[in-house]
Amino acid sequence: MKKARLGILLSGRGSNFLAIADSIAAGRLDAEIAAVISNKADAPGVAAAQERGLAAFVIEAKGRKRAEHDAEMIAKLREQGVDLVCLAGYMRLLSPEFVQAFPERILNIHPSLLPAFPGLDAQRQALDYGVQFAGCTVHFVDEQLDHGVIVLQKPVPVFEEDDEHALSLRILAQEHLAYTEGIARVLSGEYHVAGRRYVKKRPA
Known part of the structure; x- marks a missing residue:
């Protein structure tokens, strides 16, 4: 059976992301992390994801319109086949378009x-x-x-x-x-x- 694919959004150190990753590694959560995305290039959580061999992406938000930024996020999450989006210290409000792209699939x-x-x-x-x-x-x-x-x-x-x-x-x-x-x-x-x-x- 195919494991559910999680997309993690973070802006900082991502301690909740690491807890999720640890739960998966320990067999407490039957899922896989398909993508870790940050709106900040210097977020420690990005480096932590790379160290674990996970697909990590930076989609900078600064200086961009929310709709344009969120459209790129949606495209990346869909490209990675994400089933459930999990915010882990993501310090940015999601646009209505983003929420509507993953109805009842964002935590x-x-x-x-x-x-x-x-x-x-x-x-x-x-x-x-x-x-x-x-x-x-x-x-x-x-x-x-x-x-x-x-x-x-x-x-x-x-x-x-x-x-x-x-x-x-x-x-x-x-x-x-x-x-x-x-x-x-x-x-x-x-x-x-x-x-x-x-x-x-x-x-x-």
Whole structure:
């Protein structure tokens, strides 16, 4: 049976990308990474992908119109036969055209329990608000920021002594587990989306 082909988009070090790659290597995730694409040439994640012998591409975004840039991204992902697109620290909003090119086939992971604290600095937002639990969310990507249907969430307790760094590290450890689990859930096909709800199919 053909393995699902993942396309990873990243802008930085790509720690979630590395966690996915490690899960595949360890047999915890039945998939293969078909392409790693960055919008920044100096992203450490690109070098990490090359070191692992993966197909890595840089499609610079700076100074280009979003539609033109995203059209090149779409073409590259299709050329590589990607089945599921996974954002791993990709710091750029996707255009509606990109989202429509891969309907319900784009995943993101966000360091909060959405819909709380979307956007940047989610950990700082959580601390400033005084929540007792933070966490991470794997969700489908739609045309709005951190808004798509939630696939799974993992809570993380917030301690009185926490600063942004300490909380971020504990959330990141859960992200590395959650993303593999979320990808596996989607690739299984054993679910349907009802309104805004991800619903697992019951065994026959």
